[in-house]
Amino acid sequence: xxxxxxxxxxxxxxxxxxxxxxxxFKTTAPVHTAGGWHMLAGLGGYPNAxxxxxxxxxxxxxxxxxxxxxxxxxxxxxxxxxxxxxxGSATKHALNVGALVVAAAGAPWQLKLxxxxxxYRLSTTNVTGTSSRTLNNGGTFTAxxxxxxxxYTGDFTTYTKVQFSNSGGALPGGxxxxxxxxxxxQSATTAKVAASLSxxxxxxxxxxxxxxxxxxxxxxxxxxxxxxxCEACFVVQTAPTGGGPNLTASDYTNTAGTSGRAFQGSPSxxxxxxxxxxxxxxxxxxxxRYGPFLPRQGADTGIARINSFTWSGxxxxxxxxxxxxxxxxPILDIVVPVTGMYSERDLVNQLMSMxxxxxxxxxxxxxxxxxxxxxxxxxxxxxxxxxxx
Amino acid sequence: MxxxxxxxxxxxxxxxxxxxxxxxxxxxxASASNVWQWIDLSMGxxxxxxxxxxxxxLEAAALVGRRGIYHGDDKTPYKKFLTGISLTxxxxxxxxxxxxxxxxxxxxxxxxxSLDEQQMVNDVTLPRYASEGGKVIAVATAVLTANxxxxxxxxxxxxVERSTGYVNRLAxxxxxxxxxxxxVALASGSFPYLSLYGGDTGVRSISSITLQAAPGGLIAFAxxxxxxxxxxxxxxxxxxxxxxxxxxxxxxxxxxxxLNFLASTAATSGGLIVTGRLDFAWSK
Numbered sequence: 001x002x003x004x005x006x007x008x009x010x011x012x013x014x015x016x017x018x019x020x021x022x023x024x025f026k027t028t029a030p031v032h033t034a035g036g037w038h039m040l041a042g043l044g045g046y047p048n049a050x051x052x053x054x055x056x057x058x059x060x061x062x063x064x065x066x067x068x069x070x071x072x073x074x075x076x077x078x079x080x081x082x083x084x085x086x087x088g089s090a091t092k093h094a095l096n097v098g099a100l101v102v103a104a105a106g107a108p109w110q111l112k113l114x115x116x117x118x119x120y121r122l123s124t125t126n127v128t129g130t131s132s133r134t135l136n137n138g139g140t141f142t143a144x145x146x147x148x149x150x151x152y153t154g155d156f157t158t159y160t161k162v163q164f165s166n167s168g169g170a171l172p173g174g175x176x177x178x179x180x181x182x183x184x185x186q187s188a189t190t191a192k193v194a195a196s197l198s199x200x201x202x203x204x205x206x207x208x209x210x211x212x213x214x215x216x217x218x219x220x221x222x223x224x225x226x227x228x229x230c231e232a233c234f235v236v237q238t239a240p241t242g243g244g245p246n247l248t249a250s251d252y253t254n255t256a257g258t259s260g261r262a263f264q265g266s267p268s269x270x271x272x273x274x275x276x277x278x279x280x281x282x283x284x285x286x287x288x289r290y291g292p293f294l295p296r297q298g299a300d301t302g303i304a305r306i307n308s309f310t311w312s313g314x315x316x317x318x319x320x321x322x323x324x325x326x327x328x329x330p331i332l333d334i335v336v337p338v339t340g341m342y343s344e345r346d347l348v349n350q351l352m353s354m355x356x357x358x359x360x361x362x363x364x365x366x367x368x369x370x371x372x373x374x375x376x377x378x379x380x381x382x383x384x385x386x387x388x389x
Numbered sequence: 390m391x392x393x394x395x396x397x398x399x400x401x402x403x404x405x406x407x408x409x410x411x412x413x414x415x416x417x418x419a420s421a422s423n424v425w426q427w428i429d430l431s432m433g434x435x436x437x438x439x440x441x442x443x444x445x446x447l448e449a450a451a452l453v454g455r456r457g458i459y460h461g462d463d464k465t466p467y468k469k470f471l472t473g474i475s476l477t478x479x480x481x482x483x484x485x486x487x488x489x490x491x492x493x494x495x496x497x498x499x500x501x502x503s504l505d506e507q508q509m510v511n512d513v514t515l516p517r518y519a520s521e522g523g524k525v526i527a528v529a530t531a532v533l534t535a536n537x538x539x540x541x542x543x544x545x546x547x548x549v550e551r552s553t554g555y556v557n558r559l560a561x562x563x564x565x566x567x568x569x570x571x572x573v574a575l576a577s578g579s580f581p582y583l584s585l586y587g588g589d590t591g592v593r594s595i596s597s598i599t600l601q602a603a604p605g606g607l608i609a610f611a612x613x614x615x616x617x618x619x620x621x622x623x624x625x626x627x628x629x630x631x632x633x634x635x636x637x638x639x640x641x642x643x644x645x646x647x648l649n650f651l652a653s654t655a656a657t658s659g660g661l662i663v664t665g666r667l668d669f670a671w672s673k
Contacts, residue, residue, distance in 0.1 A: 035414050035436050108477040108627070108664055110412060229406035255406065264462050265455050285436045290459060291412065299464045299671065301406030333410060333666060335627040337477045343627070350631060351396065351472075352403035352670075370414050370479075370664040 001089045002354060003388045009095075009348070012388045019095070019386040022080045025378055026365070030276050032106065032373040035285035037292035038278040039235045039326065040365045040379065041078045041116065049076040051237050051277070053121050053324045060188075061126050063136040064220045064305065066118040066160040067362035070201065074157040079116065079362040082385055085198060086359075090389025093354040094332055098344040098382040101336045106373030109336045111381065112292065114328035115361040117222045117230060118160075120306065127240055127321040130312040132249065135325075137305045138162060138218040143172035148192050148208045152218055155188040159200050159360065161221040169214020174206045180221060181206070197360055220305060222327060223358050226255040227304035229329045231293035234269070234281045241319025244271035245311035246288065255302040263294040268314055280366070281323065292366050293328075303327055328364070331355045357385055392468050392641070392672050399472075399633075402670040408472075409461040411667045413437060417483070417652065418566030419659030425485065427568035427581040428658055429528045429611075431457070431492060431649035435662065442530050442609035446498035448510040449594065452647035457492065463644035464671045470639050472632045473668030476621045482656035483663055486620050488581070490613040491646040493523050499598050501533055501559075501606040506599045515593055515612065517643045522546045522591025523612040524582035526651070527559060527570040531607035535561035538601040541583065541610070546591035557583045559604045564659075568651060569608060580615075581651055616640040616648075621663065631668075642669060 003009040012018040026045035032038055042052030053065065054075025065074050072078040086092055099111050120135050141152040141164075150172075156162075160183045164175050171177060175193065182200035183191035193208070194200035222230055232252070247267045253259040268288035269281045283291025296303065306325060311317070332355050336343050347354055357363070365381060367373075393399040402408050415433040431440050437457055444450035454460075460469065476487060493516060496509050515522065522545065538555040545551050563569040571581035585592065592612055617640055621628045632639040642648070652663065 037412075107479050110477075110664065110666060112410075228404075229408075283436075285414070285434065285438070287438055289436060289438075291436070295455070295459065295462060298462050299407075299467050300462075330410070333475070335475060335477050335666075337627050338479060338625055341625060350634065351399055352408065353400065355403065368412060368414075368664075370477075370662050 001389045002091050002093050008388055009386065013386055018388065019384065020083045022082055022383040022385065024080050025380045028373055028377045028379060029375050031375045032369045033274055034369065034372045036274060036369065037280040037283035038367045039280060040278060040367055042237060042278055047077050047080055049078045052078055053119060053237060060155050061121050061123055062133060063154040063156065064118050064120055066157050067116045068159045068360045069362055071157060071159055072362065079364060082357060082361065082363065086387040086389065088389055090387045092357040092385050092387045094347050094357055094383060095354060095386045096344065096347055096384040097332055097334050098342055099334045099336050100342045100380040101339060101377060103339050103377030104374040106369040106371045107338050108370050110368040111334050111336065112366040113331045114364050114366055115223065115331060115358060116364045117224065117327040117329060119324040119326040122323045122325060127323055128317045130245065130316050132308050132310045134308045135306055137220045137307065141216050141218045143208050143211050143216065145172065145208045145210050148205060149186055149190050150193060151190050153189065156183055156185065156191065158183060158185040159197065161223060162218050163221055165217045166212065167215045170212055171216060172212035173209030175208065222304060223360060224302065224329045227302040228255050229301065230303040230327050231330060232303055232306060233293050233326050233328065235324045235326050236275050236277055236279045236281055237324060238320065238322040239272060239275045239277065240317035240321030242272050243315040243317035244269050245316050246313040247282065247294065247309060248312045249310035251307040253304040253307060254300040255304055257304065259307055261297045261300060264297055265290060265295050267294055269311065392470065399670065407673060408668065408670045411459045413458045414662060414664040416660060416662050417658035419564040419657065424655060425653045427571040427651055427653045429566050429568055430652055432566040442495050442497045442528065444497050447496060447507055449494050449496055449513040451494055451513055451516050452492050454645040454647045457647035457649050458667055460642050460646065460648060460667065460669050465644050467671045467673055469642045469669055469671040470632065471617060471642055471667060472639060472670045473629065474617060474619045475627055475629045475666040476619055476663060477627045477665055478621055478661065478663040479624055480661045481624050482658055483654050483661050484621055485652060485654035486618055488615055488651040489617045489648060490615050490651060491517065491643065491648060493517055493612045493614055495609050495611040496595055497530065497609045499608040499610060501604045501608055504600055504603060506597045508597045509595050511594045516645060518614050519593065520546065522593040523614045525592050526568050526581050526611050526613060527583065528609045528611060529563040529565055529567045529569045529606055530609050532565060533559055533561045533563040533569055533604040533606040535602065535604045537604035540599045542596040544593045544596065545586065545589040546593065548593065550596060551586035551589060553583065553585060555601050559608065561604045
C-alpha cells in the first residue's frame with residue numbers, strides 16, 4: 001500500500017521518516033553517437049560496474065538472468081541500494097527526481113529510469129548467427145527431498161523468481177502451482193527454493209517433503225507480476241566487429257500468458273559505429289530503428305518472458321560481440337535541456353504520479369543524447385523515495 | 390469501448406502497463422523566411438526518419454503510422470489517448486508553437502511550373518476520419534521561387550465537391566519542407582491550413598489543383614488531422630503538457646496514426662533540433 005491521502009504522505013515522511021534519497025552518478029563512455037539510447041549500467045561511477053552484463057563462469061548464453069537490488073546482474077551490484085523492502089503491505093514510490101549532465105556536446109538529453117528485471121546474455125554465434133535463438137526461461141526439473149534441492153538445465157541467479165507446474169503427476173511436496181518462489185542458487189544447475197524474497201535473502205528455504213511425480217516444470221517470472229509494464233531492448237556490452245542485422249522474428253509471452261507474440265516492425269540493429277558498449281542497438285536515427293524499446297504487439301501491456309528471436313536480413317554481425325537482451329520496466333522520465341542544468345520533477349502532483357518501486361528493484365538509467373554526447377561526461381541523478389503502510 | 394472514467398481509472402493505466410512513451414528527435418529543414426514560418430518536421434532528419442512525400446505523382450497515398458513518432462501497435466477495441474507532450478530545443482530560434490498532427494493522406498509532386506488543372510487520383514481514401522475529413526497543408530518538396538494563388542477542388546466533410554477559388558497562395562521563396570501556404574508573408578502567426586469554401590470544416594479528398602501563376606518547384610498537398618498544440622518557450626527549460634492538468638482536453642490517437650509535428654518558430658530553423666516525448670495511455 002502507498003499513501004491513503006496527502007496528509008498520510010506528509011505524516012509518513014515527516015513523522016515516521018519513511019523516506020530515502022538516492023544519489024547516483026555515472027561517467028559516459030565512449031562517445032555516444034547522436035540520437036541513440038544507452039543503458040548506463042556498465043559505466044563507472046556509483047554504482048560502479050566495469051561491464052554489463054558482468055562476466056561470470058556460470059552466466060551461460062540464452063539463460064534468463066534475474067537482476068536485483070542486492071545482487072545486481074549476478075556479478076556486479078549495478079543498481080543503487082534503495083533500502084531493502086519496507087515490509088508488510090507497504091510499497092515504495094518515487095516522489096521526486098533530479099538529473100544533471102555536464103558535457104561539451106550532446107544536449108538536450110532524455111533520461112529514463114527503469115527497473116531492470118533481467119536479461120539474456122548473447123555471445124559468439126548467438127550474436128553472429130542468423131537462425132532462431134531459443135531462450136531458456138526454466139524448463140523441466142527434478143527434486144530431491146533429502147537435500148531440498150531442485151535440479152534443472154541452465155544457470156539461474158539467486159533470487160530468480162519462478163513458478164512451478166506439473167503434468168501427469170504431482171509437484172514435489174512443499175511446492176504449489178501458480179505460486180511465486182525464489183531460487184537460492186547452489187550450483188550451475190541446482191537451487192533451493194524460498195517462499196519469498198525476504199526468505200531468499202535470509203537463506204530460509206522450503207523443506208521439500210517428496211520428489212514429486214510426472215513432469216515438473218519451472219518457469220521464470222518477472223519481478224513485476226506477469227511482466228506488467230515490461231519492455232525489451234538489446235544492450236551492447238562488447239561491440240561486434242561489423243554488420244547490422246534486423247530482428248526478423250521473435251516470440252514473447254505477454255501478461256495474459258499468451259505466447260507467440262512478436263515484436264513489430266523488424267527493427268534494424270546498428271552497424272559497428274552504433275554498436276559500442278552501453279548502446280541500445282536498435283535505437284538511433286536510421287531506418288527501422290525503435291528506441292529505447294522493441295515495439296510490442298497490439299494492446300499487450302507487458303512481457304512475461306521472451307521465448308526466441310531471430311536476427312537475419314541486413315548484414316549479420318561478425319566478430320566477438322556480447323549483447324544483453326534486457327527486460328525492463330519503465331518508471332519515470334526526466335529531461336536535461338542543457339549542460340550543467342539540474343532538472344527536477346515533482347512526481348507527486350502530476351498524473352501519472354508516484355510510480356511504484358518494486359521490492360528488490362534493480363534501478364538503471366537509460367540515456368538519450370540528441371547530439372553526440374562527449375565521452376567522460378558525468379551524469380548525476382537523484383531520486384527521493386517514500387513509503388507508507 | 391469507453392475511455393477513462395475517472396482520475397483513478399487514468400492512474401491505473403500506469404500500474405497496469407497500459408502506457409507508452411514515444412521519443413523523437415527531429416532536425417528542422419531550412420525555412421525561407423524568419424519569424425513564425427511553418428515548417429513540416431516530418432520532412433526533417435532524425436528519429437523518426439524523414440519522409441519526403443514520395444509516391445506516384447498526383448496519386449493519393451497514406452503514410453505508414455509506424456514510421457511516424459511511434460505510439461505503439463494498434464489497440465482496438467481499446468482507445469488510446471495522448472497524455473503528455475514534452476519538448477526541448479537548444480536554440481532560441483526554435484521557440485514557437487508545435488502542432489502535433491495525424492497525417493492522413495497526401496498528394497505528391499504537384500508541378501509548380503504547370504498552369505493546367507492537375508487532376509488527382511483518389512484510389513486511396515482517408516484511412517482515418519473518413520467522414521469528417523481533415524485540414525489541408527501545401528508543403529514545398531522542391532524549392533518554390535515565386536508567389537502563386539491556386540484553386541483547389543475537393544470533396545468536403547459532407548461528400549460534396551467544392552472549390553476554394555483563388556484565395557489560397559503559395560509563397561515564394563519556400564524552402565523544402567516549408568508549409569508554402571503558411572509563409573509569414575501571407576499569414577503571420579495563424580494556423581497553417583488552407584482556407585476552404587465558406588462553412589466547410591474538413592476535406593475528404595482533393596480532386597484537382599490549378600495554379601494561377603507558376604511558383605516553380607514541387608508541392609505536396611497533405612490532409613492532416615490537428616491533434617494538440619504545444620509551445621516551446623525557453624531554451625533552458627523543457628516544455629511539458631500533461632493530461633488532464635495542463636491539457637484538459639486530450640485527443641484520441643487512432644490505430645495506424647502517423648504522428649508528427651508542424652512547427653512555427655521564432656527564427657530560421659535550418660539544421661536545428663527539437664527533441665521530446667509523447668506519452669500515451671489506453672483504456673480497457
